[in-house]
Amino acid sequence: xxxxxxxxxxxxxxxxxxxxxxxxxxxxxxxxxxxxxxxxxxxxxxxxxxxxxxxxxxxxxxxxxxxxxxxxxxxxxxxxxxxxxxxxxxxxxxxxxxxxxxxxxxxxxxxxxxxxxxxxxxxxxxxxxxxxxxxxxxxxxxxxxxxxxxxxxxxxxxxxxxxxxxxxxxxxxxxxxxxxxxxxxxxxxxxxxxxxxxxxxxxxxxxxxxxxxxxxxxxxxxxxxxxxxxxxxxxxxxxxxxxxxxxxxxxxxxxxxxxxxxxxxxxxxxxxxxxxxxxxxxxxxxxxxxxxxx
Amino acid sequence: xxxxxxxxxxxxxxxxxxxxxxxxxxxxxxxxxxxxxxxxxxxxxxxxxxxxxxxxxxxxxxxxxxxxxxxxxxxxxxxxxxxxxxxxxxxxxxxxxxxxxxxxxxxxxxxx
Numbered sequence: 087x088x089x090x091x092x093x094x095x096x097x098x099x100x101x102x103x104x105x106x107x108x109x110x111x112x113x114x115x116x117x118x119x120x121x122x123x124x125x126x127x128x129x130x131x132x133x134x135x136x137x138x139x140x141x142x143x144x145x146x147x148x149x150x151x152x153x154x155x156x157x158x159x160x161x162x163x164x165x166x167x168x169x170x171x172x173x174x175x176x177x178x179x180x181x182x183x184x185x186x187x188x189x190x191x192x193x194x195x196x197x198x199x200x201x202x203x204x205x206x207x208x209x210x211x212x213x214x215x216x217x218x219x220x221x222x223x224x225x226x227x228x229x230x231x232x233x234x235x236x237x238x239x240x241x242x243x244x245x246x247x248x249x250x251x252x253x254x255x256x257x258x259x260x261x262x263x264x265x266x267x268x269x270x271x272x273x274x275x276x277x278x279x280x281x282x283x284x285x286x287x288x289x290x291x292x293x294x295x296x297x298x299x300x301x302x303x304x305x306x307x308x309x310x311x312x313x314x315x316x317x318x319x320x321x322x323x324x325x326x327x328x329x330x331x332x333x334x335x336x337x338x339x340x341x342x343x344x345x346x347x348x349x350x351x352x353x354x355x356x357x358x359x360x361x362x363x364x365x366x367x368x369x370x371x372x373x374x375x376x377x378x379x380x
Numbered sequence: 381x382x383x384x385x386x387x388x389x390x391x392x393x394x395x396x397x398x399x400x401x402x403x404x405x406x407x408x409x410x411x412x413x414x415x416x417x418x419x420x421x422x423x424x425x426x427x428x429x430x431x432x433x434x435x436x437x438x439x440x441x442x443x444x445x446x447x448x449x450x451x452x453x454x455x456x457x458x459x460x461x462x463x464x465x466x467x468x469x470x471x472x473x474x475x476x477x478x479x480x481x482x483x484x485x486x487x488x489x490x491x492x
Contacts, residue, residue, distance in 0.1 A: 090441060104449075108410060108459045109433060115411045115456060116429070139430030147434040151441060 094152045105148055106141075113138050166304075167311025174280060178312060181276040185316025185357060188269025190323030193349040195262040266353065269316075270360040277309060277364035288368050289376020298369040305368050309361030313354055321350070395427065395435050397478060400463060400471040403445060409458035410436060436461065444470050 094101060113134045120130035135141075171178040281288070288301055296304075402408060402416045414427045439445045444467030450460040463471070 090443060094441075104459070105433065105437070109430075111456065111458055112409075112411045112429065115458075137429055139428060141430060144430040144433050148437040151434060151437045 091152060098149075098152070101152075102145065102149065105145060109138070109141055109144070113141075164311070167307050167314075170280070170308045171311055171315070174276075177276045177279060178315075181273050181312050182315045182319065184269045184272030185313060185353075186319035186323060188265045189316055189320030189350060189353045190327060191265040192262045192353055193320065193324035194327035195258045266356060269353070270356050273309065273312065273357055274360040274363065276312070277305060277361050278367070280308065281305060281364045281368045284368075285371060285376045288371050289373045292371065293373035293377060301369040301371075302362075302365045305365035306358070306361060309357060309365070313357045313361075316357070317350065317354075320353075394478065395431070396439060397471065397474040398425070398427075399432075399435060399439060400444060400467055400474070403461055403463040404468060404471055407460050407462045409452055409460050411458070412452065413461070439467070442470070443467075 113131070116134035116137060117127070117130040120133055121127055125133065288304075291304075292301065398417050399413055402413050405416075408416060410429075410432055414429055414432060417425055417427050436445065436447070440447060440461075443464060445461045445463055447459045447461045450458065452458050452460070
């Protein structure tokens with residue numbers, strides 16, 4: 087029901103127009119019938135409208151059926167997420183912290199990665215560089231980058247400088263990956279623990295008729311709540327970390343907000359994946375076994 | 381018009397059941413549903429035409445019916461509704477509930 091409502095929300099302008107047209111056609115059909123019964127067209131239309139009732143009011147009622155409950159369901163979800171987090175403070179705090187760390191580190195590093203690896207060279211005016219085929223007197227030929235074509239810098243020296251940057255970038259990537267992994271493992275652990283602890287409760291819910299999808303959603307909305315809290319802490323951390331990185335990398339600026347958003351999206355989907363496994367497991371609980379499980 | 385047919389508000393919720401029952405016989409548009417209910421009740425039940433549409437929206441939201449734009453048998457454009465499998469299940473549920481209710485009322489009315 088939630089998805090049908092969400093779908094409606096997306097196309098509600100069309101749906102309202104469609105409903106209005108449907109009602110008009112209904113009135114038209116009634117009027118045609120009344121005309122066949124001998125009424126003048128004007129009177130037939132007026133009578134058809136009178137029989138139909140207040141169209142605007144009926145439209146309003148139809149709209150409310152789809153909309154108001156969507157809002158209240160959302161509020162319910164948020165409250166449920168908060169309650170679940172409060173009931174399980176230590177684990178929630180751990181999950182939120184690992185997520186915040188993961189999100190913060192990744193977003194900060196990701197936003198520099200592009201410029202660090204692809205764009206910048208450790209010189210002040212990269213656009214004035216020229217590629218020269220340099221042939222050293224000793225005889226070993228080599229392609230290299232030389233400033234302004236002056237030929238005063240040895241190829242090996244440039245390589246060394248670049249190497250440092252690349253190693254730093256690789257280290258940062260590795261660190262970000264590990265942080266992401268830890269965040270996901272932390273989240274998975276928290277959710278698996280929650281599901282195990284609530285086996286009886288989930289069993290009772292299913293025995294009372296909760297469908298599988300509702301159980302999956304119940305666990306996932308807790309994941310969402312944790313991820314949102316992680317994001318709330320992680321994003322300021324990321325911004326702070328960006329400043330910090332900026333201060334010791336010369337001439338490198340963090341990239342556009344799009345990349346930051348992309349990094350967060352990757353993090354969120356990873357968190358969702360980590361949370362989906364325990365959610366699925368929860369939905370496979372056999373109520374008969376779960377209720378006896380004490 | 382003569383005698384005024386009764387409006388269907390004596391049993392709350394029975395409109396949903398009547399719509400589902402109507403659609404379980406054949407796919408129809410809103411106007412067709414009103415006509416069918418009126419005719420098959422010998423003009424005793426008259427659905428308030430406007431109220432039909434919020435009810436249809438509610439049934440659609442619950443996934444019991446599905447509406448799609450098409451043509452009626454006499455070539456009028458209309459949104460034609462079709463009952464779903466979940467709708468048939470719901471119809472069975474409401475029919476049983478309704479039978480129990482009317483039986484209970486009949487018992488009270490027949491009590492000495």
